Amino acid sequence: MDNDAQRTSPSxxxxxxxxxxxxxxxTGHGGIDKLVFRDDLPTPAPTDGEVLVRVGACGMNNTDINTRTGWYDEVVESSVSEELGMRGRTDGAASSWNRSTVAFPRIQGAAVVGHIVGVGRGVEAARIGERVIVDPSVRDTSLPLHAQLVQYLGSERDGGYADYVAVPAVNAHWVESPFSDAELATFPCSYDTAEEMLQRTRLAEGETLVITGAAGGVGTALVQLATLRGARIVAVASAAKEERLRSLGVHEFVARESDDVQREIERLIGERGAHVAADVVGGPMFDSLLKVLRRGGRYATAGAIAGPVTRIDLRDLIYKDLEMHGITNPTAATFARLVELIETGRLRPLLEETYPLRDLPRGQAQLLKRRHIGKLVVVT
Structure with a gap:
């Protein structure tokens, strides 16, 4: 539901x-020791067009680790391993997702849920008291639609691993839901990314979708959102997670430990191939996914935790007339659609575990083990 819809303002x-x-x-690029807890930072003041949000919860995402470790730097070709995630890179300054240098100190945290407690100039005071879920993408709407992302919460500007965060008022969506703050914080970053992947690839009812990394935050979001579209879902994840993924609605499952994942997928989907591949893993799987797509198939990627540098056989792209989409900038319309799905109860939060703010490093260490299904969340 839009913020300008007819509702009764909090009193x-x-x-x-x-x-x-x-x-x-x-405090800088590197290992998990670069995360320092402070209790004496000045509370931010909202500037023109901004609101101040008292953070109730903030979801953890791979982008936090990617930024901290310097993985976004183009010289990095390795996967986001547990070892890299714990120690980071120590060979100089690294780049953010948009190749600019991240300024330190920085408060990370993209997936914010809380209440508005202050407003800047140009924002109605009636918004104070609203419960909000924050779109982490700060946009310049004068740019082309898929190039509008200019800042990301927790990267180019401070995010939600804090008691308070200032965000553009347009990014703070009033949300009415029985879910707890921690449950709502499972949705931003993962679900808007997943929805953008399926929107851009035009996944339709009855089509076959292959999802890699299906047990992670974006992966489980893809499962739920594809189920709403009536698609047939083939999930790739570790064997230990099969039962839980099938309970979410997965139709076919391939263990990533299989000797030949491509052949297993082909056995399940038949000779015609899949309509869409949604990839959040990258690495060696990339080339296989292009091969299991049918002619005219669509591929979307939003992550490369198994490695950013990979092989491509251009004959697959050319002679099968494939489409390929890179997803970093979910549109404002996509996030608004996500809020509507939450409010109408069509999505289920997959909250694995919560951590107090002081224990964020312990939560990141757990995230790196990749044993969970769904999301880990910091609560304040």
Whole structure:
């Protein structure tokens, strides 16, 4: 539901905003020791067109680890292994997703849920008290649609691993839901990315979709969103996660430990091939996914935790007339559609575990083990 829809504005006054706040601060590129807990940081003040959000919960995402470790730098060709995630890179400054240098100190955290407790100039004071879920993509709408992302919460500007965060008012979506803050914080970053992947590839009812990394945050979001579209889902994940993924609606399952994952997928989908491949793993799987797509098939990628540099046989792309989509910039319309799905109860939060703000490093260490299904969330 849009923020400008007819609703009754909250009437309860907000609690006084303290001068200082707690936050987990990223002090530089490197290992998990670069995350430093502070309880004396100045509380941000919302500027023109912004709101101040009292953070209730903030979901953890791979982008936090990618930024901290310097994995986005183009010189990195390795996977996001547990070892890299714990120690990071130590060979100089690295780049963010848009190749600009991330400024330190930085408060990370993209998936914010909370309440508005203050407004900047140009924002109606009636918004104070709203419960909001925050779109992490700050856009310049004068740019082409898929090039509008200019800042990302927790990367180019401070995010939600703190008591308070200031965000553009347009990014703070009023949400009415029985879900807890921690449950709602499972949706941003993962679900808007997944929805954008399926929107761009035009996944339709009855089509076959292959999902890699199906047990992760984006992967489980893809499963739910593809189920709503009535697609046939083939999931690739570790064998230990098959039962839980099938309970979400997966029709066919391929263990990533299989000797020949491509052959297993082909056995399940038949000679005609899949209509769509949604890839959040990259690495060696990339070439196989192009081969299991049918002619006119569509491929979308939003992650490369198994490695960013991979092989491609251009004959697959050319002679099968394939489409390929890279997803970094979910549109504002995609996020608004996600909020509507949440409010109408059509999505199920997959909350694996919560951590207090001070224990964020322990949560990141657990995220790197890749043993969970769904999301890990920090609560304040």
């Amino acid at each position: 309860a006054p907000a609690d006084p905003v303290p001068a200082n706040m707690r936050a987990m601060v990223l």
